[in-house]
Amino acid sequence: MSAVWIASVAVSWVVVALLVAVVLSLMRQTAELRLRLDELDGGELFDAPEWDAAEGDPVPTVTVPVLPGSEAVDGGALELGGPRGRGALLVFHSPGCAGCVGVEEALETVANEGPPGPPVQLVSVLALRPDGGAEHLRRRPLAGVPSISVDALPRELRRPTTPSMLGISPDGVVAAIGRPDGAQSLRDLAVRTANA
Numbered sequence: 001m002s003a004v005w006i007a008s009v010a011v012s013w014v015v016v017a018l019l020v021a022v023v024l025s026l027m028r029q030t031a032e033l034r035l036r037l038d039e040l041d042g043g044e045l046f047d048a049p050e051w052d053a054a055e056g057d058p059v060p061t062v063t064v065p066v067l068p069g070s071e072a073v074d075g076g077a078l079e080l081g082g083p084r085g086r087g088a089l090l091v092f093h094s095p096g097c098a099g100c101v102g103v104e105e106a107l108e109t110v111a112n113e114g115p116p117g118p119p120v121q122l123v124s125v126l127a128l129r130p131d132g133g134a135e136h137l138r139r140r141p142l143a144g145v146p147s148i149s150v151d152a153l154p155r156e157l158r159r160p161t162t163p164s165m166l167g168i169s170p171d172g173v174v175a176a177i178g179r180p181d182g183a184q185s186l187r188d189l190a191v192r193t194a195n196a
Helices: 003-040 103-111 130-139 183-194
Strands: 062-065 077-080 088-093 121-126 147-149 164-168 174-178
Touching (some): 088 103, 103 121, 103 183, 121 130
Parallel strands (some): 088 121
16 A cells, blocks of 8 residues: 555545534534523423322312413313313423424414314413513413413423323323324324313
8 A cells, every 4th residue: 555545545534533523512512502592581491290190190289370361261271180071282492492493383274274273272381580581481372272380380290301292081181192293183183182
């Protein structure tokens, strides 16, 4: 082998090592940027709890206040859990979440479709404190969708990641769990929840 060949192989390995270092550095900086953006939006990262809802779990009856600036509901609060005439689909999302892009638009699309509309109540669950959630809704209101803070939910209903969905059947149990991926995924889980 010639000296030029050996030198070119050595230089190419050095370049590959530098590129790997750059990619790892960018990944770390992206995570730090996400933390800073969440803080600027008035919230915090959605910490994964030690508990998590599972399909078939009974849902405790709870009254959850909607956020200021949210779509109005009777009495200013949502009733969740226990036997009711209509189920609910909780859609967890956060403004700083890269996977949540398009979730708010999908919620509005499904909630505002013509009669008869979705078979369950669609609920936006912001992974922000109540004051941060209200601030977010001032900048980006959700037409036709009531919004609540994840802090207002009982821990049995919280999800460890965003975006995610949790369907509560009309008889008050966790009927379905999924991940939103456009309007059709919301429709599918809403139907599954209503028919559970």
